[in-house]
Amino acid sequence: MSDCSIIPSQLLAEHGIQAFFTTRKGGVSPPPYDSFNFAPDAEDDPEHIHTNLRRLVARTGLLAPPHQARQVHQCASIWCSGSGSLHNSEADILLSSVANTSVAVRTADCLPILLADPVAGIVAAVHAGWRGTAAGVVTAAIHEMVEHGGNTAHILASLGPCIGPCCFTIGEEAAIALASSVDGAHHHIQPHPLQADLVAINHLQLMASGITEQHIEHCSQCTACNPEHFFSYRRDGHHSGRQLAVVAIPSAT
Ligand SMILES: [Zn+2]
Secondary structure (H helix, E strand, O other): OOOOOEEEOHHHHHOOOEEEEEOOOOOOOOOOOOOOOOOOOOOOOHHHHHHHHHHHHHHHOOOOOOEEEEOOOOOOEEEOOOOOOEEEEEOOEEEEOOOOOOEEEEEOOOEEEEEEEOOOOEEEEEEEOHHHHHOOHHHHHHHHHHHOOOOOOOOEEEEOOEOOOOOOEOOHHHHHHHHOOOOOHHHHEEOOOOEEOHHHHHHHHHHHOOOOHHHEEEOOOEOOOOOOOOOOHHHHHHHOOOEEEEEEOOOOO
16 A cells, blocks of 8 residues: 555554654655655745645545644644645644545644544544644643534644754754753753753653553654655755655545
8 A cells, every 4th residue: 555655653553543754755846855845835836846745645545635723832723624725824744634635734844743633533644743743732732622522531642753853953042942841851952962852742742641652653763864855954954855744534435
């Protein structure tokens, strides 16, 4: 089913949810956006991005392209339904409770988190860089799901590829903000040089929100260390492409 251009979430798939993380492989964008680029504001031809979206739909069995929003490293959310488009709204959390409506976030080093409550029928895509993590964006997403009928006992979380603690050197401001984002976060910030583990800190936030350990899955691949497989903003700067993390509830068959 899968090919090397797309990493499926095993955990969400086991519960009947479609959830995928793209890599940079398998698209049509030329260098430096080679090749599976989804950054709409890059100097890449929009036609390449449309073709990449069509390929994503064809390879994953989604019925339509995913909903996306303007990501601003905060905690605002939008609910989506129907066929997807690129919204002008600012949101780092996109949710849906409608079958076959897919929602997505774009990342190049930030952590993409896909959430699903398969019982309540709610999915969410979350964009968690250091600013979003410090602001508790995944905690806000869980609250939003619970407010709409989700249950933390049922919610599943898949944490996708992002910059690892091996490469994520941060400043004092980020270190202080991340350390105070959840109890125990300071254990995942190393001094000299200051380096943070975004996955571990978001894992703690999920646990603090009531998500069980068995319902959390990690991809554990560093975007900056793997130029062959991933775009990385830290490594490639403004000419970095973007991966996409997508989640949807398929219609019952
Ligand atoms: Zn690394």
